[in-house]
Amino acid sequence: MTVVERRAARVLLVDSAGRALLLKGTDPARSGTSWWFTPGGGLEVGETPAQGAARELFEEVGLQVDPVELGESFWRHVTEFSYDGRRYRQDQDFFVLRVPEWQVDTAGMDAEETATITAHRWWSADEIEASSESIFPVELPGLLRRIS
Numbered sequence: 001m002t003v004v005e006r007r008a009a010r011v012l013l014v015d016s017a018g019r020a021l022l023l024k025g026t027d028p029a030r031s032g033t034s035w036w037f038t039p040g041g042g043l044e045v046g047e048t049p050a051q052g053a054a055r056e057l058f059e060e061v062g063l064q065v066d067p068v069e070l071g072e073s074f075w076r077h078v079t080e081f082s083y084d085g086r087r088y089r090q091d092q093d094f095f096v097l098r099v100p101e102w103q104v105d106t107a108g109m110d111a112e113e114t115a116t117i118t119a120h121r122w123w124s125a126d127e128i129e130a131s132s133e134s135i136f137p138v139e140l141p142g143l144l145r146r147i148s
Contacts (some may be wrong), residue, residue, distance in 0.1 A: 001087050003080070009053035010040030010093040011070070012140075013061070015122055018148050019067070020140065026121035029085040035134035040092070047074055049093040053140045057097070060113060061120070062105025070095040074147065077137055095127060096147050 010027035013021040033146040039060045043052040050067035057062045079097075080089050101116040103118045106113075137143075 003089050005089050007049070007052075008090050009041045009043060009049040009073070009090055010038045010094050011046045011053050011057050012038055012074075012094055012096045012143065012147070013057070013063070013102065014096060014098050014144070014147065015102065016098075017124070019119075019124045019127075019146065020120040020144055021061065021102065021104070022086045022121060022123050023117050024121070024134065026116050026118060027083055028116060029083070035136055036093070036121075036123070037136045040094075042090075050095065053093070059108040059110065060106070060117065061102065062108055063097075063099070063102055065097060068128075070097060075143060077139070079137065085092055094143070111130075127141065 015021070020038065023039060024034055024036050027033045040053055040108050041055045043049065047055070048067065052072045053070055054065050054067040073095050075094040077094065080087070080088065082088070106117070109117065125144040128135050128141045136145070
């Protein structure tokens with residue numbers, strides 16, 4: 001199977017209680033499969049990671065920020081996964097954005113996001129570690145503690 005190489009940017013959106021906002025996604029090719037993940041996604045042609053992260057944050061949770069507010073990425077990670085019958089190798093930058101609180105607005109999601117992102121929730125590092133659900137990246141509890 002061909003592997004699709006792509007660059008991505010993700011945002012660790014952290015509230016005043018130190019919890020991260022995660023989205024719950026499903027795979028159209030694998031019924032019953034779900035996982036939690038940080039807002040973000042693939043970069044568009046010509047986008048910097050900060051620009052892509054800001055765009056994805058607005059599309060997926062309705063929070064509009066200037067890419068400059070995201071600063072430099074604090075972590076870079078390469079992951080491999082399958083989605084909708086394709087294999088991906090994704091080189092991704094993670095940014096941190098702190099907010100006192102945020103009410104998610106999904107009006108900016110595209111059709112695929114609307115069909116496959118089924119929930120959102122704020123998670124503490126302890127809740128992530130105690131959960132039996134699939135949560136990515138697996139390093140997330142340590143990352144949350146590192147930035148606290």
